[in-house]
Amino acid sequence: xxxxxxxxxxxxxxxxxxxxxxxxxxxxxxxxxxxxxxxxxxxxxxxxxxxxxxxxxxxxxxxxxxxxxxxxxxxxxxxxxxxxxxxxxxxxxxxxxxxxxxxxxxxxxxxxxxxxxxxxxxxxxxxxxxxxxxxxxxxxxxxxxxxxxxxxxxxxxxxxxxxxxxxxxxxxxxxxxxxxxxxxxxxxxxxxxxxxxxxxxxxxxxxxxxxxxxxxxxxxxxxxxxxxxxxxxxxxxxxxxxxxxxxxxxxxxxxxxxxxxxxxxxxxxxxxxxxxxxxxxxxxxxxxxxxxxxxxxxxxxxxxxxxxxxxxxxxxxxxxxxxxxxxxxxxxxxxxxxxxxxxxxxxxx
Ligand code: NAI
Numbered sequence: 001x002x003x004x005x006x007x008x009x010x011x012x013x014x015x016x017x018x019x020x021x022x023x024x025x026x027x028x029x030x031x032x033x034x035x036x037x038x039x040x041x042x043x044x045x046x047x048x049x050x051x052x053x054x055x056x057x058x059x060x061x062x063x064x065x066x067x068x069x070x071x072x073x074x075x076x077x078x079x080x081x082x083x084x085x086x087x088x089x090x091x092x093x094x095x096x097x098x099x100x101x102x103x104x105x106x107x108x109x110x111x112x113x114x115x116x117x118x119x120x121x122x123x124x125x126x127x128x129x130x131x132x133x134x135x136x137x138x139x140x141x142x143x144x145x146x147x148x149x150x151x152x153x154x155x156x157x158x159x160x161x162x163x164x165x166x167x168x169x170x171x172x173x174x175x176x177x178x179x180x181x182x183x184x185x186x187x188x189x190x191x192x193x194x195x196x197x198x199x200x201x202x203x204x205x206x207x208x209x210x211x212x213x214x215x216x217x218x219x220x221x222x223x224x225x226x227x228x229x230x231x232x233x234x235x236x237x238x239x240x241x242x243x244x245x246x247x248x249x250x251x252x253x254x255x256x257x258x259x260x261x262x263x264x265x266x267x268x269x270x271x272x273x274x275x276x277x278x279x280x281x282x283x284x285x286x287x288x289x290x291x292x293x294x295x296x297x298x299x300x301x302x303x304x305x306x307x308x309x310x311x312x313x314x315x316x317x318x319x320x321x322x323x324x325x326x327x328x329x330x331x332x333x334x335x336x337x338x339x340x341x342x343x344x345x346x347x348x349x
Pocket of ligand 1 (some may be wrong): 232255329
């Protein structure tokens with residue numbers, strides 16, 4: 001294991017870079033904060049321009065996991081793993097490398113799926129450690145379905161805050177993968193009208209055929225007039241210019257770290273467009289995975305749907321305070337972690 005840039009990782013408990021030189025594999029694992037419990041976070045495999053970008057990404061994702069755990073009230077902390085993808089990657093060796101790293105962290109980190117990682121990849125990880133949730137309907141259940149249900153429950157609360165029902169509402173869904181596709185199913189069943197985009201044409205065709213959705217060019221999805229914009233692809237889609245022009249009445253989706261810059265959150269707030277924070281809406285997989293790992297509990301829909309209650313309270317309090325929901329959510333999460341840390345220090349005296 002190698003230590004990395006102390007500035008980029010300064011608020012993390014531990015960040016390690018691991019390499020399998022023969023397999024041309026590099027992965028980074030970040031444990032952000034384990035005050036509330038062992039770190040939980042999936043494995044992302046994407047291309048990065050350089051190692052520094054991978055470190056920045058894994059740290060930001062692990063940090064968001066800490067806040068997600070705090071607001072979802074699970075006894076877990078924030079962590080994440082990324083594999084630096086490239087044309088010559090020995091995929092099996094890369095996932096084995098992550099599996100060995102999880103095993104070596106000795107119960108401080110539990111992992112599961114994220115963008116670019118399939119159930120087959122996770123079975124490779126599982127050959128090295130049992131601290132992994134495959135997420136395809138086994139022990140911890142279907143994790144993407146849990147995430148989609150949580151986003152849907154949060155969106156129901158957003159609709160209430162906007163003073164309308166999902167039936168007949170227009171929802172623009174960006175990204176039709178495991179979560180976005182399942183979310184479309186829930187929205188269609190609730191009577192919403194779908195406008196969808198994905199860079200994968202087969203996914204678009206399947207959603208259009210199943211739910212009568214209207215497909216638009218991926219570059220145009222954030223310019224579609226709609227009631228709710230649901231980003232379910234990658235993060236960073238809400239830049240300041242996109243936020244300044246977004247023709248939606250609210251935002252609620254699964255994509256992590258959806259704001260490219262703080263100015264985007266400010267712009268949407270100034271325009272009166274409420275955003276359910278991503279780390280509140282997309283906690284379904286975390287709740288299902290963490291409670292399975294830590295308590296052997298198979299959580300049901302009721303527990304996941306509590307995300308809707310959290311979102312409802314957050315939107316109402318943020319509106320009363322006149323601040324962006326993301327700002328309030330972050331404050332509440334930080335307070336919870338700080339209170340737990342103070343309690344732990346007190347207990348140890
Ligand atoms: P996925 O990889 O199954 O789906 C992502 C989809 O986005 C793919 O269909 C891909 O083709 C599409 N996409 C990529 N770039 C795009 C673009 N520029 N425009 C439109 N579509 C694009 O990933 P999954 O699992 O559905 O996750 C979606 C998002 O939700 C990710 O940001 C992930 O980090 C986040 N998330 C997922 C959780 C889960 O349980 N799977 C849990 C929490 C967050």
